[in-house]
Amino acid sequence: MKIILNLEAELYFQQGLRQNKAEKFSEAIANFDKALKCKSDYPEALSQKGFALGCLGRHMDAIACFDLTLLLRADACWVWHNRAIALGKLERHDEALNSFDRALEFNFNSPTIWHNRGITLCDLGHYEKAIISFERTINLQPDAYWAWNNKGNALKQLGRYEEAVNSYDRAIEFDPNNVMAWHNRGASLSNWGRYEKAIVSFDRALAIQPDYYKAWLHKGITWEKLQHYSEAIASYNRALQLQPxxxxxxxxxxxxxxxxxxxxxxxxxxxxxxxxxxxxxxxxxxxxxxxxxxxxxxxxxxxxxxxxx
Incomplete structure (x- = not known):
């Protein structure tokens, strides 16, 4: 009987996995529940159910699933990681940071965990520490343009605009069409007083994504700093078309x-x-x-x- 139940649990689990990959999360949860009914101590099903719940915005329920998973498998680094993501969504950033640290205990060389830990440190306003986390990602994966971009964001928050621009340049080197990196580069140049270069960066962002209203907004702000008010108004009008x-x-x-x-x-x-x-x-x-x-x-x-x- 136990063998049959285990086989049924595996069948439902595989169906749930396929539905998770297809982003049919409600259906996936139903199958994971069926799997868990057949086999209650099934950490993979609990973990995947937590992932699906998180994708539906049900972060408290997701954390409950992750906690049950960790009772069965305390060294599951990606469960600690996903638990941290869910905690961050609930703005429980200190708890999220602790969960990322537990994930790193079991997978110290994961660039993704180090990167998302850095995001949490930014959420806490700990920008210097965030930079260290992003640099760990970059050391492990030098072409991680997302880490270069977020390192730039942390440097910008510290007013270290030249270093921020250099970091955005590395992000763009690995992903030339990264609209956020071009935009963030422009914002740092503007804050640094390099207004003409900032406008060039905003124009590059808008060439990639013409409906990126933040680039129109910050281009307008930069034109204002140059006291080119007609150009500023024209940029604001484009932003206003997108955000009336x-x-x-x-x-x-x-x-x-x-x-x-x-x-x-x-x-x-x-x-x-x-x-x-x-x-x-x-x-x-x-x-x-x-x-x-x-x-x-x-x-x-x-x-x-x-x-x-």
Missing amino acids: NDHVILYNKARCYALQNNIEAAIENLQQAIILCPEQYLQMIPTHSDFDKIREDGRFQALIQQPNH
Whole structure:
């Protein structure tokens, strides 16, 4: 009887595996449950069920499955890893970090574990430590463009813009069409004060993915830094086509129009930004120097004196 149940469990498990690979996660879970009904101490089925649950966003349930798996097989490094991913999704980053460390106990030379550990350290704001984790990935897999990109992100957070740009350059070397690396490179160049080079990077990102609104937004911000307000507005307009309800874009447009002394357009965009986020902008605009040219205009005064709901 036990042999028959084990064979049935294996059959259901294999069906579940195929459904996981086909991203039919609900069906996969049903088959893993059938496998576990035949064989309750089946760590592979528990682990794969946890993976499927995580893919459906059911992270608490996924962690419960991973914990049961680890009771049966404490050295399962990828279960520790997937458990850490689920904990991170729940913003339980300290616990996630501990789980990644347990995974590394059993597979110290996994570039993926080191990389995802670095992401968690970034989530915790521990950027120096994150860089060390990303470098471990890179030492194990030098062409890991994703690790070069995220190392650049950590360096950017520390204000180490030249090093960040160098890291993005390595990411691009291994993946020339990586839109995020081109965008992030542009953002670092802009923060570093290399505005023209930043715009070139944003243009490269947009050549790859024309609907990447963040590149249009940050290109606009960089044009503003160069005091090229018409070009900034044109970039913001493209961003706004992709994200019509982004109050930051509307507010940035309003500032540019105010700096050009275009009162009507400034007021129109400010009104839209205020509708979307009144608390923020009704407190900010009365004293913001970018509105000095239009501050005495009656329409501006009426706008800033409306009640803050």
